[in-house]
Amino acid sequence: MTAQQITYLVFGIVLLIALVFDLGLLSRKNKIISIRNALYQTLFWVILAMAFFVFIWMEDGEVLAFQYLSGYLMEWSLSIDNIFVFILIFSSFSIKEKYSGQVLMIGILMAVIFRVIFITLGVALVERFEWVLYIFGAFLVYTGIKMFSEKEDAEFDPQQSRVYKFLNRFLPLVPHDGNGRYIIREHNKPAYTTLFVVVIMLAVTDLIFAFDSIPAVMGISRDKMVIYTSNIFAVLGLRSMFFLLKGAVNKFGHLQQGIAIVLVFIGLKMLAEIFHFTVPIYASMMVIVVCIGGSIAYSIHEAAKKAKKE
Numbered sequence: 001m002t003a004q005q006i007t008y009l010v011f012g013i014v015l016l017i018a019l020v021f022d023l024g025l026l027s028r029k030n031k032i033i034s035i036r037n038a039l040y041q042t043l044f045w046v047i048l049a050m051a052f053f054v055f056i057w058m059e060d061g062e063v064l065a066f067q068y069l070s071g072y073l074m075e076w077s078l079s080i081d082n083i084f085v086f087i088l089i090f091s092s093f094s095i096k097e098k099y100s101g102q103v104l105m106i107g108i109l110m111a112v113i114f115r116v117i118f119i120t121l122g123v124a125l126v127e128r129f130e131w132v133l134y135i136f137g138a139f140l141v142y143t144g145i146k147m148f149s150e151k152e153d154a155e156f157d158p159q160q161s162r163v164y165k166f167l168n169r170f171l172p173l174v175p176h177d178g179n180g181r182y183i184i185r186e187h188n189k190p191a192y193t194t195l196f197v198v199v200i201m202l203a204v205t206d207l208i209f210a211f212d213s214i215p216a217v218m219g220i221s222r223d224k225m226v227i228y229t230s231n232i233f234a235v236l237g238l239r240s241m242f243f244l245l246k247g248a249v250n251k252f253g254h255l256q257q258g259i260a261i262v263l264v265f266i267g268l269k270m271l272a273e274i275f276h277f278t279v280p281i282y283a284s285m286m287v288i289v290v291c292i293g294g295s296i297a298y299s300i301h302e303a304a305k306k307a308k309k310e
């Protein structure tokens with residue numbers, strides 16, 4: 001077996017064990033997840049991702065290891081932005097806390113499947129038409145500039161979204177959770193509860209976010225293993241981060257700007273390759289850490305200052 005085949009095998013085994021552990025021990029059905037449990041689960045996924053970073057370094061070398069770490073940090077920061085939209089969706093459909101954990105897990109597992117398909121198609125497209133990378137780069141620059149000046153999450157209304165309107169048009173929806181069921185029978189016909197709607201919306205919302213995040217990680221590394229693993233680790237940590245951050249939505253008001261700067265940087269980095277100019281991976285990782293860490297720190301500082309005034 002090659003070094004990368006061993007890495008894939010280890011990744012698959014670790015992921016399977018982690019999911020069984022998370023689903024079986026940390027996530028019982030209809031269990032309300034406390035802040036403490038959410039913190040433990042978040043640390044579990046972060047430590048697992050960092051342990052995999054060490055494994056890649058030992059097995060494949062430091063260059064791929066730092067590409068993986070940069071990709072993971074990029075995806076992780078975009079995941080935080082994603083969580084705020086998830087919070088709006090749960091709030092809009094009044095999902096009870098005891099059902100939130102299972103709904104999130106199903107939605108996120110669907111998101112992982114969609115991402116794997118999306119990554120596979122994207123990688124195949126780039127391998128056949130390398131110039132597509134420059135289109136991705138231009139798209140990231142445009143998205144970053146647009147994101148920097150807009151506050152799209154605050155204006156998002158889940159029940160006015162195209163996804164919900166599509167489901168409402170073609171499926172018989174009911175305005176309740178069916179006591180924890182996703183599909184019920186009304187008048188001898190199947191009807192779909194708010195839990196079903198939220199699962200679909202989570203998966204589709206994450207796929208929409210993937211249009212930014214996957215080109216971004218491809219701007220960091222062309223290696224399939226790095227792209228797959230950094231994405232999957234970041235997405236699987238979404239659920240625990242949801243419960244950890246849902247009470248702190250207003251404390252990350254400037255994170256969007258930090259992410260926007262990183263997207264512009266990676267987009268320009270991809271476009272610079274037209275002129276055979278390559279940015280070292282260490283410089284890319286430094287930009288990601290400084291921009292994301294700085295925007296989070298500044299957001300918390302501003303939120304604390306605002307709270308003092310009030």
